[in-house]
Amino acid sequence: MAARNITHVNEFTLLGFSDIPKFQGLLFGIFLVIYLSIITGNTLIIIITKADPALQTPMYYFLRNFSFLEICWTSVTIPRMLINLWTKNRNISFLACAAQVCLILDLGVSECLLLAAMAYDRYVAICKPLYYLFIMNHKICVQLVAGAWIIGIPVVLGQTYQVFSLPFCGSTKLNHIFCEIYPIMQLICGDTSMSEIFIYADVVLFGIVPFLLICGSYVKIIFTILKLPSAVGKSKAFSTCSSHLMVVGLFFGSSIIVYLSPKSSHSAGTDKILSLFYTTLTPLCNPMIYSLRNKDFIVTLRKLCSKCARTENK
Template sequence: MKLEEVEAEDNVSTVVQFVLLGFSELPNLQGFLSWLFSIIYMVVLIGNSLIVIITRLDPALHKPMYFFPANFFILEICYVSVTLPRILFSLRTQDRSISPLSCATQLCFFLVLGTAESFLLALMSYDRFVAICKPLHYPLVMNPKKCHQLAAGAWLGGMPVQVGQTWQIFSLHFCHSNQINHFFCDIPPILKLACGDTSVHEVSVYVVVILVGAVPFMLILVSYSKIIGTILRLPTAQGRTTAFSTCSSHLLVVVLFFGSASITYFRPTSSHSAGTDKLLSLFYTIVTPMFNPVIYSLRNQDVVAALRRLWLQT
């Protein structure tokens, strides 16, 4: 595809249109990938929507411990919809061009929703901490008004920072190439196209990742260290098993999301490899949201019971 560039005032060519290379290195698998990602998208939409519908319809699930997961599954639908429709469009039409404005919009939504996911995972661990470690205070601390305020903060809290970071990145001049070696507009491959030294921008990315990723992750670790200590002091084995079962699914999701995302964003830009970045990004942007409903439903007896009741009513 022809590069679209214009000459800047300082005689440095500036990119006016990007090309998302995506999976162009696999020309013989374009049809298969289109079919595969279509199925994955349907599974994500149906699976996450089903859990949200169940938590709304079943009175037994009208509790704070299911309020935050319901928000989380709505978020997963939005999160996947930022990237997958664009992937499917490129695979089916072979049109990989994307304007800087569209690229910036996609990156901004991706970062804002990723930040919201990080905050929601931290809120879910806090909810479990209060429920297990301070059960007598749970109805007071996690009242409906407080839950709605916390959820709103998770959804909107990262917006100013991530909008500012997106503006900062796209205020750079891009002159090396217009080809983004990725399947969506992400920070590491975009910085590779920037002119000059981008070390200051890399540092700012690390700072933001620490604020919106590492800090919530540390809060999750602190919460679970206290939760595990409390569970181990429970007098009966059945009580310990029940408590662990309510936390294990959340812990697995935390490990999958934070593990793959931290490897992507904490490495220096110079050490990034396109193949590794794509694989890791596929994992936390598509694969994990696809399996999250299964992880939560199969590990939670209340959700399984609600699914059975819904099945019997249909």
């Protein structure tokens, strides 16, 4: 009987926001504006930090890579959501769904590791300022960024293959806004406990460990800042670190809840909201958080704007 119920899957159906059909057009407009804002804001960060020689420091090198990662992250999910909302065709092929799951997991791992590298950079800059340029040399920065991008690939590929090689049965409708590993697992026949164990292990290795390293770095940073004799120095140090901490809180807060909570406790509505949080809200807020709280960035932006204005007047 179990064998008869196994379904040969060629495609899945992403239900997304189909439960609110009257708002499809409105949602399309909202997500289109959000996506364009994410692309514009993060691209602006890349251009500005690359154009000004004064911003050729390790901190801005990591920030450029982080902004590029955010563009990639949203480009994996939002365009597909926009297509579904516009065409009302919510079908996605088996391979496209597997590729989306793989990319989401891999980019999530890269974001965790890159945020940890950025925290380490701030730790060295504040706690060991005399050795900063020696420790955070260009070679080390490139290695940290390359590691963040590459290190999770084999694990994520293995995880994705393991989940999608399991038998599916019954419905192929995913009550989610994009292909994600837990909604996929709800369609799998039989015991998925081994897959869940591997997912939890990956979350601990690539999520919890970087998060604890970030927390440890900032505990030492805060103690060092409190020892600074100058109130101006304290204010500048706190301002530099607070933007990074806000991004860490937004990203890790929502993603850890999704991936560490038991599968039985997952509700479609809550998962949709939390997924939107770490795939859409965080990339949208990052440019504002980093630019509005960074005086060097604002000064460079004003310089570029004044140059553009002078060019147009000529």
